[in-house]
Amino acid sequence: MAKITELKNKDLLGMKELSREEIELICETAETLKEILERPIKTVPYLRGKTACFLFFEPSTRTLNSFSLAAKRLSCDIVSVSASSSSALKGETLLDTAKNIEAMKTNFVVVRHSVPGSAHLLARQLSSSVINAGDGTHEHPTQALLDILTIKEHFGDLERLKILIVGDIEHSRVARSNIWAMTKLGAEVSLCGPPTLIPYSIAQIGVKVYYDLKEAVKDKDIIYILRLQKERQEKGLFPSIREYINLYCITPEVLKYAKPDARIMHPGPVNRGIELTPEIADSSKSLILGQVLNGVAIRMAIFYLLK
Amino acid sequence: MEGKRIIEEEEFQELLESLTTKIIKANRDVNRVILIGIKRRGAPLAKRVALQMRDRGKDVLVGSIDINLYRDDLTTIDKKPMVYGTDIPFDINDEVVILIDDVLYTGRTLRAALTEFADLGRPKKIEYACLIDRGHRELPVCANFIGKILETKQKEIVEVRVKELDGEDYVMIVPHKHGKNN
Structure with a gap:
């Protein structure tokens, strides 16, 4: 079988959707990129001019920091929205929040939410790549x-x-x-x-x-x-x-x-x-x-x- | 792929030998040089030049660089390049570094390699050697050491094949299909 070089979907929603070849590709790519973390200047310009939006509606230290460090290492700009400081408190729905953020021309939306399927919902509605950072008890x-x-x-x-x-x-x-x-x-x-x-x-x-x-x-x-x-x-x-x-x-x-x-x-x-x-x-x-x-x-x- | 083979194994070897000679001559006063092959096909070429230099008593370290994360055409190419990784397990500060690639064409790969080097350290000097210079530069760069200059049309593609990755050493010219070389 020919080795794949790309992922099939625009989003990363769950392991259920990934093939074995895709999992191997992600691991090999990560293994290669790890070298950057050992450099004196730990940043490469690959995602210069791109923006990732982090929508975290559940508490997180490790995952949020890890995602934002990963984005910064590739020169991706980030904006962050957390439940306690966002308009979610004023009753804005998840989808409205995400669409408003996307109107600001983001390329990636990283979402954590307590409701299973919330990342899937966003993925269907947004043109950005949606990355599931945990949806309730469903997938991470x-x-x-x-x-x-x-x-x-x-x-x-x-x-x-x-x-x-x-x-x-x-x-x-x-x-x-x-x-x-x-x-x-x-x-x-x-x-x-x-x-x-x-x-x-x-x-x-x-x-x-x-x-x-x-x-x-x-x-x-x-x-x-x-x-x-x-x-x-x-x-x-x-x-x-x-x-x-x-x-x-x-x-x-x-x-x-x-x-x-x-x-x-x-x-x-x-x-x-x-x-x-x-x-x-x-x-x-x-x-x-x-x-x-x-x-x-x-x-x-x-x-x-x-x- | 119907291409015309223009350099066969024997001439290929001679070109590599001549590169080695030119590099040694120009660095007579330098104790040690570092050869960095630009992935993918510059990497095995750098290893071979390093072996030849060692045979002739020159102290050499050899590594490789993957410039894909530094390309300037990432937003326009339709297929995502594989990353192969940079492998330089030694200090390059204050050293004489010679970048080695198979083909010099637009100069954009060389530009990317120089940008990446700025993030890896500060060598005393960086030089550049290529097996083939085929012209049609799009940036103001040139090579210090050239194996052979080829007259080409812009739409043609020059393909270098090496034993380590392709089983054979040769160079061929292919009529343009889609996308650029490298």
């Missing part, structure tokens, strides 16, 4: 891409790699995007968490589900720990945080059941002592900080590749 494609890049750097490729995703799958857009991405690249993905936080029909898409953590970590190459999203918990999905810690916190004790060379990943922000213990987050098994650096490279690749 750039997180999955940076995770894939991190795994590729460490393991070479994902074919037949055994990956366990632990935690609140139900509310996790990171899990959804990663399940799509990892299975497309040939990894064997399994899930572990409280039964109430694992979607009922998820086994149908070809992932194995465990409820017992010690059994789940066995033979896994990667243990991908999700953040317990306290802000998305409706009452009563699990009895208490303390019980969650007892059953699902990754501790040195739990890791005794895993492969000695298993690696730990986490999308951040880390709730230390809830989903994993501090000594594991800071250990040599952890790929967490590598994930953060790769986030900038992946987002540069996305700006580079989108039309």
Whole structure:
């Protein structure tokens, strides 16, 4: 098969829509662009005169900073709108806000919103390239891409790699995007968490589900720990945080059941002592900080590749 | 692609050797030079010139540069170029740098390479060598070292093929299709 050099769509909405070849192209491009981050002058003129608008209607530190750093490294101008300071408070709809921003001649719209499908809605209405930076519990494609890049750097490729995703799958857009991405690249993905936080029909898409953590970590190459999203918990999905810690916190004790060379990943922000213990987050098994650096490279690749 | 092959392997080698000789001669008083090939086909050529220079006792470092992020025609070309990456794993400050490319045509690639170099450091001197100078400059630049000057029509395309990427060394002229060379 001829190697592709371009993405099919004008937007990046989710991992579901990307082909395996497109995922490989994005990772290769990111790997190449990473060199720029090591230069004395860490900026190239590629997107000079272009503008990216960031519409963030949910809190974010890592993703917002990572996107804006990526844009700046390519000389792209940025404007930023956050929910608390925008006309959204005055009742303007998302679409109206975006259309007004686009009237200012933007090329990229990066959107984070609590409603699943909001990026898709904008993509259909705007001529700018829309990048989904997280839509509710649906998808967070750039997180999955940076995770894939991190795994590729460490393991070479994902074919037949055994990956366990632990935690609140139900509310996790990171899990959804990663399940799509990892299975497309040939990894064997399994899930572990409280039964109430694992979607009922998820086994149908070809992932194995465990409820017992010690059994789940066995033979896994990667243990991908999700953040317990306290802000998305409706009452009563699990009895208490303390019980969650007892059953699902990754501790040195739990890791005794895993492969000695298993690696730990986490999308951040880390709730230390809830989903994993501090000594594991800071250990040599952890790929967490590598994930953060790769986030900038992946987002540069996305700006580079989108039309 | 029906092109006319105008330089075959033997002459190709002679042109590279003559480039090496010219570069050594002009840099007799310099302890060490840095050769930077412009991707894609300048990169293997730089490596070969570096080997020849080392064989003749000259101290050389070799790297490569990808100018695609510095092109001035990105808004007008319809296909996005692949990025291959810049690979210069050493300090270029206060060094003598020689850029090496296969074909000098409009001069826009050279302009982009010089702009990129301004972001990478401040060499003591930058020179430029090309295997083929085919004329039709659109910018006020010229080469320090030239393998061969070819008389061409503007609409023609000069294609250099190298063993490392294409399996064979030769140069051919192709009638114009769409888009420009490089």
